[in-house]
Amino acid sequence: MSEKMKAAVLVEPGIIEIQEKDIPKPSPNEVLIKVKSVGLCGSDVHYYEHGRIGSFIVEKPIILGHESAGEVVEIGSNVKNLSVGQRVTVEPGVTCGVCEYCKSGKYNLCPEVEFLATPPYDGAFCEYIAIRSDFVYPIPDQMTFDEAAMAEPISVGIHAVRRGRLQPGETVVIMGMGPIGILTAAVAKAAGASKIIGVDLEESRLEVSKKMGVTHTVNLKQDNLLEKINLLTNGKGVDLALETAGNANALKSALSAVKRGGRVVIVGMPPEDVATLNISNIVGGEIDIYGVFRYSNTYQTAINMIENSELDLKNIMTHYYSLDEMEEAFEKAITDKTNAIKIMVRP
Ligand SMILES: [Zn+2]
Ligand SMILES: [Zn+2]
Structure with missing residues (x-):
């Protein structure tokens, strides 16, 4: 029996269920991350409300959330760039690495990209995610996981x-x-x-x-x-x-x-x-x-900006929820546009 984790699953528009899922097993090039903080993004809210964004359609239950940070708890057999216990932030789009876009550095245009929380791929509103290690970036000790998760929208x-x-x-x-x-x-x-x-x-x-x-x-x-x-x-x-x-x-x-x-x-x-x-x-x-479609080659810059600039990200992080309160978090984002700027979820 594999071990279980909690995940907030969008079963249909407007309905989130907390489900038990298997903790993913990292493949040789992946790491397993214990998720500590995830930003709730406008795109998550859009999928929650409407079940689609343009040509991306939620056709089966999906775990949303793509602005995540956490701690490495297991590494695949080929992984050399990370070790267990490291605090990290996660670039959510895993690309093929071989197409002309990847090779020219415009990997945000890779047609093979697997992007967290973009159907059919699950995201990070759960306790653990496995992701290829070259999309995982260590963060400085003094940086909070909430701040580190903001490397995504800063990107x-x-x-x-x-x-x-x-x-x-x-x-x-x-x-x-x-x-x-x-x-x-x-x-x-x-x-x-x-x-x-x-x-x-x-x-x-x-x-x-x-x-x-x-x-x-x-x-x-x-x-x-x-x-x-x-x-x-x-x-x-x-x-x-x-x-x-x-x-x-x-x-x-x-x-x-x-x-x-x-x-x-x-x-x-x-x-x-x-x-x-x-x-x-x-x-x-x-x-x-x-x-502008997402981003490429921005993560280290974003981490450096969070670390070194005067930027106080607490100004925009207005609300905090646990995984169990996921539906409330979405409703807050939809109904309180005056006060809710960035909502953070801490699994
Ligand atoms: Zn986002
Ligand atoms: Zn590619």
């Missing part, structure tokens, strides 16, 4: 800022002050942006964003975005706009907010696949548009 910010080719001194607007928007602001700050304009409808989120790198805020309930941007950029528009809200109107605003020759990075995924955009502005202004 999205790092990749977005890299894709947007942000240069020191440039001006930036970020649409959406959810965890990704706020952490992207923190990365933009670290990369030397001068003005970072955070945009949202929730005043509480805008307040938090100011502690994390945002220099100016726009509350769409009361401010006119383009007026405010013109005021802050001498009528020119920003160098770089990052859309993290996953909203087609926010994307249109992002396109209007950049200066001629500016760049727009699309990080958020709107519910609808198709949006109408003003092509003449894009062409006439030579605006570059970049898509």
Whole structure:
């Protein structure tokens, strides 16, 4: 008989069951990790509510959660880079390593990727996960597991800022002050942006964003975005706009907010696949548009940022739940957008 663990399983949209599952056995190249902290991500909430994101559909019960950190408790026979007892954070997408995307370093585009909590692959809202050792990164002693789990959403910010080719001194607007928007602001700050304009409808989120790198805020309930941007950029528009809200109107605003020759990075995924955009502005202004899909080669950078920067991630970690309280955690994320920014689950 194999040993059992507890897992929070999404059996159908809106219903989480705590089930007993076999503790996974690490294969020769894998390590077994005792999960200590997992961030609840917007994508988890989306699967919980709707059972799908775009073409990814939950067809059988699934364990969600992909922003995880924990402790190595067993290593496969081939594993040389890790040892039992190490505290680690986990990059959730295991890639093939041989396709042209993997070989060119853009492994986030690997068609063979097995990504935690993306159907059909289970995630980390459970007590143990087994994962290939080259996607597991040791963390410094003083870093908490909660902080280490944030290497995942910070990675999205790092990749977005890299894709947007942000240069020191440039001006930036970020649409959406959810965890990704706020952490992207923190990365933009670290990369030397001068003005970072955070945009949202929730005043509480805008307040938090100011502690994390945002220099100016726009509350769409009361401010006119383009007026405010013109005021802050001498009528020119920003160098770089990052859309993290996953909203087609926010994307249109992002396109209007950049200066001629500016760049727009699309990080958020709107519910609808198709949006109408003003092509003449894009062409006439030579605006570059970049898509962002997850990230590659960001984890060590993210760990270093958490370790060395002034970044206080406790500003965004607003609520903590155990595995048994998983349904409450999801309901909190759905019903309390004012107060809940990043919800942490500690199995
Ligand atoms: Zn995430
Ligand atoms: Zn590949």
